Amino acid sequence: MHLRNRKAPKDSVHHPVFARYYARASVAADAHAGIAAHRAELLTGLSGRVVEIGAGNGLNFAHYPAAVSEVVAVEPERSLRQLAVEAAMRAKVSVDVLPGTAEALPVEDQGFDAAVASLVLCTVRDVPKALAEIRRVLRPGGELRFFEHGLAAERGLARVQRVLDRTVWPRLMGGCHTARDTLAAIREAGFEFGAYRSLRVPDPGPRTPTSPCVLGVAYRPRADLV
Ligand SMILES: C[S@@+](CC[C@H](N)C(=O)[O-])C[C@H]1O[C@@H](n2cnc3c(N)ncnc32)[C@H](O)[C@@H]1O
Structure with missing residues (x-):
């Protein structure tokens, strides 16, 4: 029902070596760098239909609250997507994993109460386009x-x-x-910020080029009738 008639090229993102590395390193980082706790904080209080952008190997899936009726998880990289499918089978909420990119989300306009982006806007090819797509698929007031x-x-x-x-x-x-x-990119894309905070990951721990993080919520404006 959510499928939209715009096909992403099958392997529009192809990073097999990185994918193998990420599949292992992300699990270790969840356990030892506090990332699992940040995922839980990110998803707390969500409800309704959720689209997750660039879901990777599906490490968020275990943290979705029961009030979420459905997650549509979009992941372009083939081997990570396969791991996400396996994680979806273990999840307590319904998760549907689809191929696709953030820049051309394979889902309908205004079909979602929330969108989730974790550790992915760093990687998409075109951030403004990805955020415009997220805005398109959220209902007005969606987060x-x-x-x-x-x-x-x-x-x-x-x-x-x-x-x-x-x-x-x-x-x-x-x-x-x-x-x-x-x-800045989220603001420029026309979202309105709710609560957010800056954090350092890991904290405590060594400062790396990926340590400065932000975690929070922004909304598609309620009066947004794109
Ligand atoms: C660092 S991983 C993060 C994965 C996951 N979101 C997480 O929190 O663990 C970045 C992910 O973005 C995906 N990705 C790369 N380019 C993308 C694009 N254009 N659209 C959507 N996802 C993309 C990668 O395949 C990878 O799964």
Whole structure:
């Protein structure tokens, strides 16, 4: 019912080496870097229909509250998507895993109460397009829950992030960028912020180019009749 007639190319995102690395590293980070707790915080209080963007291996699925009636999880990378399908089978809420990209979400207009973006806006090819798609598929007043790493407030670390983004980082990390200003992008896409906070991951622990994070909620304006 939610399927939209716009097909994403089957393997529009192909990062097999990164995918193998992420499948292992993400599980370790959930357990040892406090990420699982951030996922739980990100999803707390959600209800109704949810679309998750770039769901990876499905580590959020276990944290959806029972009030969520359905999750449509979009993931373009084939092997991560297969792991997400397996995670969906273990989830306590209904999760449907689809191929597709954030820039062309394979779901209908205004069909969702909430969208979830965790550790993915760093990686999508076109952030404004992805956010415009999220806005399209949310009902007016619907919420975007985000947990993203991004641009450091400290000038020294921000400089390092920019150098990494121009050189090795995206190639090594499946297209990830460290210096994106996610809050600015969400604001520019026309969302209205609810509560959000900056955090450092891991905390305590070593500061890395992906340590500066933001976690919170923004809304599609209620009067938005796009
Ligand atoms: C760092 S992983 C995060 C996965 C998951 N969201 C999580 O919280 O663990 C980034 C994910 O974004 C996906 N991705 C890459 N390009 C994308 C795009 N254009 N649209 C949607 N997802 C994308 C990758 O395949 C990968 O699953």
